[in-house]
Amino acid sequence: MSDFAGMEDLLQDFLQEAHDLLSDVDNKLVELEKTPEDTGLLNDIFRGFHTVKGGAGFLNASELVTLCHLTENLFDRLRNGELELTSELMDVIMDATRGVRDMFGELGQGVQPQPADAHIINALKAALSGEVVAAAPAPEPATVAAAHVGEPDWNQLQAAVNGEVVPAELVVKESAPAPASAPVGGVTPVPATPPSPFGRRTSDRPANKTAAQARRVEDRNRENTIRVDTSRLDQVLNLSGEIGLTKNRLTSLRADIIAGKNDSETLHALDQAVSQLDLLVSDLQNSVMKTRMQPIGRLFQKYPRIARDLARQLGKDVELVLAGEETEVDKTMIEDLADPLIHLIRNAVDHGVEMPEERAAVGKPTKSLVRLEARQEGDHIVLIIADDGKGMSAERIRAKAVEKGLISEEEANTLDERQSLSLILLPGFSTKTDISDVSGRGVGMDVVKTNIQKLNGSVEIRSEPGKGSVFLISLPLTLAILPVLLVLLGDQPFALPLSLVREILPIDQDKIQEVGGRHTLVVRGEVLPVISLAKLLGWPQNRKPEYGVFMQTAERSFILGVDSFAGRDDAVIKSLEDFRPKGVAGVTTLSNGQIVLILDMKELLSDMGQHGDSGLVVRHFDFA
Known part of the structure; x- marks a missing residue:
């Protein structure tokens, strides 16, 4: 009671x-x-x-x-x-x-x-x-x-x-x-x-x-409630009213056409009404999506206290600086970001920044700065967690990964600096020899990687020894609507996330070269592997792909071979709750009623090896 x-x-x-x-x-x-x-x-x-x-x-x-x-x-x-x-x-x-x-x-x-x-x-x-x-x-x-x-x-x-x-x-x-x-x-x-x-x-x-x-x-x-600005609800209500009026107009025109009135004036009025409905529905969809958007500052506001408590426990002087708190993110995404951001902030305070006496010894201010920032870049949200601490050594990370048996020595020798830094995201990786109540088990960064991947996002790490580290998290603006490129295998369409597509190009079979037993193509001086979508899906390959989609994930660059294209679309994602095949993120429905699978490229490529087994080229960034 x-x-x-x-x-x-x-x-x-x-x-x-x-x-x-x-x-x-x-x-x-x-x-x-x-x-x-x-x-x-x-x-x-x-x-x-x-x-x-x-x-x-x-x-x-x-x-x-x-x-x-x-x-x-x-x-x-x-x-x-x-x-x-x-x-x-x-x-x-x-x-x-x-x-x-x-x-x-x-x-x-x-x-x-x-x-x-x-x-x-x-x-x-x-x-x-x-x-x-x-x-x-x-x-x-x-x-x-x-x-x-x-x-x-x-x-x-x-x-x-x-x-x-x-x-x-x-x-x-x-x-x-x-x-x-x-x-x-x-x-x-x-x-x-x-x-x-x-x-x-x-x-x-x-x-x-x-x-x-x-x-x-x-x-x-x-989690089941959301605060919405009344002006946004008013906009939804107004658009609903406009759609109702347009529906009445279409009903009247439909009655006229059924009655045999099909002169040019009636058909022109029908065309105008359909165009108006299309515009209103698009505006309504955008307005409804905005009701799901929440300022990320509501998530950020609990982190200064967490950073303060941990810094005081460790005997460090740390200030957490917040920026971009007004940036709006899908509410469901905000909830899933809570754990990764806690881990990254705690890691920055524990691992990243030095003790005050260590900072003073190398000429740094005794107070450390950790920055948490959010900003929108195009159709993506970028989160930045940066510290001015001691940074990370790519060589030490590689050696620790080999010592823990996470990768072999041969694999370690093939990794560049960016790939080496990404090793800290592997399960069980930690550079600490002692396990404390704060860290050392190699759990936190794996949680970060797993949760961000669930949101169709990526994590990029930049670090410079003695100057600090930066973690950049890139996320789609919303999880409900996904811009996609529709590609064809024969007559069957598939949807690829448009955020991964960099270029569409024809494949000249005479220019394909075999390197290490794999097909490759040179694009502006860069050797890229060519992977057939049919092969990825396990379909029989009846003909060689005529077109290629230049794709980039956070870890790989490659050309995906397809038969043809069916255009671009904004897919309303429907999840497959009872049965979800590997490599399928969800489904969407085209305007003609056809159901299309939305492919999860990262999952499809995961079976081909993470450190070069597929011959995929790892994407490279310059530290800035």
């Missing part, structure tokens, strides 16, 4: 608004730590807690009201200059926001939240009384014993990133906290709880596990 019977809609509205408010507060707290004298930020954070407290009071969530009230009072004293913001006090405030988020999880399960952690309440009261608050030391990442070097449950690890309870088998042993310092001015410091793995503090709240489960249920429920 829910504690909020009859108030379910009100509760969901509160949680939606409160989650956004708390995420905004988290970001502003990170900014406030850099500029503690900024009264505007203090006022904004104060108002955020006040608004959450008001909504919680209306729902009679007394424990949430208590926690927000104490934190609100603390910020009231800060903005009035009665208290000074220190790093220890900021840790207490961060703990308070984490406690508020835990309570949101319990509310999402339909139950009143349990009292906040006693440590948080005591620390807040001590700070309000003017006492010195002792912060728990940020330990070095602990080393996991050899018995735990197996593959972890990634869902549980991700739960830890989100602040949830980590099962005992994944928790690493922390060193005992340093003894509390002597009282200052006769005031006894508040004892601090040692930080838990992933920069989170452990808690003795019995309801933590329930709250964590509730958050997961609530997050799944929120």
Whole structure:
């Protein structure tokens, strides 16, 4: 039985608004730590807690009201200059926001939240009384014993990133906290709880596990909702009305034609009405697609807090810089990007940037910069995760891959710098010798590659030793509509993603050369393998291909041999849920009603070998 019977809609509205408010507060707290004298930020954070407290009071969530009230009072004293913001006090405030988020999880399960952690309440009261608050030391990442070097449950690890309870088998042993310092001015410091793995503090709240489960249920429920600008809905409504009027006009013309009225004026009116309908339907389709588009800033806003917590745990000074937050991405894509971006940001903080003393020794600023940027380029979205750290050595990566048995020495000798850097995306690859609670298992980058490929995207890595690394993720603008090139094998059409097509050219059989037992063709001085689509699909090849499609994926360049072309189309993708053959991304329907398979070229080519077995040429980029 829910504690909020009859108030379910009100509760969901509160949680939606409160989650956004708390995420905004988290970001502003990170900014406030850099500029503690900024009264505007203090006022904004104060108002955020006040608004959450008001909504919680209306729902009679007394424990949430208590926690927000104490934190609100603390910020009231800060903005009035009665208290000074220190790093220890900021840790207490961060703990308070984490406690508020835990309570949101319990509310999402339909139950009143349990009292906040006693440590948080005591620390807040001590700070309000003017006492010195002792912060728990940020330990070095602990080393996991050899018995735990197996593959972890990634869902549980991700739960830890989100602040949830980590099962005992994944928790690493922390060193005992340093003894509390002597009282200052006769005031006894508040004892601090040692930080838990992933920069989170452990808690003795019995309801933590329930709250964590509730958050997961609530997050799944929120995935089914979307915020849409009312102006976009108005546009959809207006276009629907226009289409209704055009439909009525067509119905009238149809009646006239059936009645035998087929003069030139009637046929001209019919042609105009059909053209108008075509235009309106196209506009409606674009407008509906825009309702799925969401600013990626809603995803970005949780990462400054994650970067801040991890940097503090590791003893590093790191600033996460966000750019392009207004860039709009398909909502379903935003949800699937959460895990890859967390891994890349955590890797940048843990692996990429150096300790402050190391940076100072080589003449770098002690503060490291990690940049997270989004921008639209044509019909693609590009995400950039860059750091100004120590960079990566292609030679060391190759050697480590050989040592771990991921590739052979012969394969390693054939790889250029770009291919070598891409080895870090392989499952099980890690350059770390010790496994910590942050990294070292070789899981994160494999998750990045897998999730991005599911979105029909690609990952490109650039790095320069001593200067830093850049990860570029390229994604289609939307997953619902895909521009395709229709090619023919005999009379059977197939759809190829247009984003992979660079050029269409005729194949002169006299110019095809055999290199290493494979057919190749020279295009502007570049030797490219020629692969028959019929061969890829396992079809009988009755005749030699007459045309070639110059295609480029993130890893390969090649010419796909086909019989002919049927034009270009914007395919509305329909997934094959019950049965999906290998190499088929989905299906679409042509204007004549014919069903066409949309080919997944990366999957079709995967059977031909990843490191040169197919003779495919790896695409090359210059570092910039």
